[in-house]
Amino acid sequence: MTQRDLFSSGFGNEFSSEDPRCPGSLPEGQNNPQVCPYGLYAEQLSGSAFTCPRPANKRSWLYRIIPSVKHKPFTPEPCGNLTENWNEVEPDPNQLRWLPFTIPKSTEKKVDFVAGLHTICGAGDAKSRNGIGIHIYTCNTSMVDRCFNNSDGDFLIGEEKGSIRPIFHTEHPIFYFTITEIVLLFFFQQGMRFSVDVFGETRGYILEVYGAHFELPDLGPIGANGLANPRDFLCPVAWYEDRQVATGYTVINKYQGKLFACQQDFSPFNVVAWHGNYTPYKYNLKTFMVINCVAFDHADPSIFTVLTAKSTRPGVAIADFVIFPPRWGVADHTFRPPYYHRNCMSEFMGLIKGHYEAKEEGFQPGGASLHSMMTPHGPDADCFEKNSSAELKPERVAEGTMAFMFESSYSMAVTKWGLETCQKLDKSYYQCWEPLRSHFNPNWKPSKK
Structure with missing residues (x-):
């Protein structure tokens, strides 16, 4: 057999x-x-x-x-x-x-x-x-x-x-x-x-x-x-x-x-x-067949949904199980990593292996992160600077990596074990965004093509 x-x-x-x-x-x-x-x-x-x-x-x-x-x-x-x-x-x-x-x-x-x-x-x-x-x-x-x-x-x-x-x-x-x-x-x-x-x-x-x-x-x-x-x-x-x-x-x-x-x-x-x-x-x-953007911009993470548990509201999930597997990145004129955002869902992420593209330092296999509804999040400062000036050639994304997300329409409460007892909460997490600086230029002019 x-x-x-x-x-x-x-x-x-x-x-x-x-x-x-x-x-x-x-x-x-x-x-x-x-x-x-x-x-x-x-x-x-x-x-x-x-x-x-x-x-x-x-x-x-x-x-x-x-x-x-x-x-x-x-x-x-x-x-x-x-x-x-x-x-x-x-x-x-x-x-x-x-x-x-x-x-x-x-x-x-x-x-x-x-x-x-x-x-x-x-x-x-x-x-x-x-x-x-x-x-x-x-x-x-x-x-x-x-x-x-x-x-x-x-x-x-x-x-x-x-x-x-x-x-x-x-x-x-x-x-x-x-x-x-x-x-x-x-x-x-x-x-x-x-x-x-x-x-x-x-x-x-x-x-x-x-x-x-x-x-x-x-x-x-x-x-x-x-x-x-x-x-x-x-x-x-x-x-x-x-x-x-x-x-x-x-x-x-x-x-x-x-x-x-x-x-x-x-x-x-x-x-x-x-x-x-x-x-x-x-x-x-x-075996997951990845669907991705092939022109410009960054597609929503819903295209990586493996399983969903639907609520009674059309289009709103009690929970989605989403993965971010190895794939090709080919989008032109685009900041390719996840964009900065706030939304009406709670996002719990874990890393099974490798290095997550938006936070290569600090987010480790066997750890986790939680971004509650309407809490702003996105790539760390180093990721932003590197990808804002990167040459946009076709490249493999997340090679050797498997990150996932449990996304829910519920507002998540963290347990006492999660916040205190486990003693694994990274209290310096917020600092990964502290180096973000203003690039605003009021005299900016579009380049001539």
Whole structure:
């Protein structure tokens, strides 16, 4: 079986899959027969209201050895630095930047994915299903007989640091990786259980959306081809784990912003067959087809949108996931880096690798920045001076770099951990614009051509 055989492709498609060890385990002709093949239990995982229009209706049928309903009661679990309390500290409208977040040493303390979750900022409310949270995860050990389930919303996970790419075990079931998948995006929709194996110190970013599911953006005048292709989103095929855990298997549930844990005596990854359109995905960011300006001026960052979570207002997103991959810059008579601007969106940026073109110093992989709505931002002074006089030849932009942005229509509140506890806030960030000087010349005359 090849690596590609382990996955089905196509964002939002209707999939069906059964473990090859149990041929015929997927019922034919109906979803919930009186007796399922192999003595399995039928369980539906719904990601939308039953009565949603067909294009927006999300559900999968899972045929499993033991249903997920069998477990001891949930009890409160320490939340650590995971929070939905947006009023811990006073609002801060300043430009904010963080140095790379610290990964705990395994020799000092074992920290798995859940224990390593830290909330940086967010807005809204999980109870009313309206809002987002932005988190960083820093861990050094695998989840052993533990899995995570987010009842509040979708998790979009981008890994930044790891000697070997992590393996995500899911109910659908396992996300493997290949050597060519240098930059990966993992996408777990509301209610999907997963466990994370890591190999050494690992760090990454998470965008959580409470009120909507991520989807591919509309292409408009771009036409049929461009940006992220549906076929490049991969979901795993069925492969079950029939394992009893006498010491207890822990299911951790994020519910209304808090963590809860329950015990059961079997692995939750016991799905033998499944079909539906509600699945986890992985996506290799290298497959993104960049659309860019080829004449003059600087195009809006919306042309780099990989996934969006739409609001009820047309054209306004709860959150967009945007990347800035390697590409060609060819615009004539143009200041090519991002322009100075203020806007009605909040922009959280992270750097997975390389050097971001508008701020080559200070903005580092594993760090982040936040420019809140209507807070001015743009290239630093050095970038402005260099690019104002640069010879405008076709050139590769962001070679060896992958920066991203979580853009939201919400006004973001930063947590106490983000502002104080993490001790990674770069308080000198504002100084990168201090050298900007006036170039105004009232006697300027246009050059003769």
